[in-house]
Amino acid sequence: MKTIVLIGMMGAGKTTVSKILGEKLNIPSIDMDMVIEISQGKTVTQIFKDSGEDFFRTVEKDTLKKIFCGENMVISSGGGAFENSETRNFLLNNSTVIYLKTSPETIFERVKTSSQRPLLNNNMTKENIKKILDNRAANYEKAHYIITTDNKTPLKIAEEILGVL
Numbered sequence: 787m788k789t790i791v792l793i794g795m796m797g798a799g800k801t802t803v804s805k806i807l808g809e810k811l812n813i814p815s816i817d818m819d820m821v822i823e824i825s826q827g828k829t830v831t832q833i834f835k836d837s838g839e840d841f842f843r844t845v846e847k848d849t850l851k852k853i854f855c856g857e858n859m860v861i862s863s864g865g866g867a868f869e870n871s872e873t874r875n876f877l878l879n880n881s882t883v884i885y886l887k888t889s890p891e892t893i894f895e896r897v898k899t900s901s902q903r904p905l906l907n908n909n910m911t912k913e914n915i916k917k918i919l920d921n922r923a924a925n926y927e928k929a930h931y932i933i934t935t936d937n938k939t940p941l942k943i944a945e946e947i948l949g950v951l
Contacts, residue, residue, distance in 0.1 A: 787811070789859045790951070791877050793926060794886035795919055796865040797896035799935050799943060803886065804862035806944040815860045818867065822849050830864070839866075847873045856880055868925050878928065884947055885929035890916040892936045 790807060792800040801817045808815030819830050822845055826833055833842050846867050854861075854876075861881075868874050868883075877883050894912045926932075931950050935943050 787813070787951070788857055789854065789861060789881040790947070791861045791863055791881045791883050792886055793863050793868045793877075793883055793929055794865065794935075795888055795893050795915070795922070797893040798865075798886040798888040799896075799940055800862040800865075800886055802940040803943050803947070804860045806940055807860045807947060810944060810948060811860070813858045813860060815862070816853060817862045818846060818850060818864050819862075821853060822846060822864075825849060843867075843870050846870070851876070854880070866922070868929075869922060874925060874928065878930070882931070882951065883929040884931045884933060884950075885926045886935050886943065887926070887932050888935045890919055893919070 790804075792798075792804050792807075794800055801819075804815045804817065822833070822842075823829055826845065828836065830842065833845070843866065846864055847870055850861070850863070850867070850873060863877075868877070890912050893915050931947070933943055933946050933950075938946075
């Protein structure tokens, strides 16, 4: 089975759903942000603060290519990873990309108390989430499959993904 890559906004459920998929398929589940935090010795928020988003996106792209094996794994990507054209093309050509489409209202409810969302720190509003989502929508919708997540449990989302694979 080709590697499955979950994309979508922060708070869409990528990490949680990837763990469930990994368990159901008996394959490894990898959270890109966690791999980056371990390799850099800093949180994503700290990397953004210290080195900026461009640096983080370069590390993200390079890390993805290092860990990517092409099959039998589930990867939970960072929310902005698919914005990088090189990363996007690589994933579309070498994996099954699934966009977890989530409304700004649902994302806000899921992340409103988090301080680990660098693009929303100091501006945690539905309007700002909608703006980021609108800017990314065209790229997100290039995914091989789109699964809506509003009002669904992570298990239900994972089951829907298994149904389209």
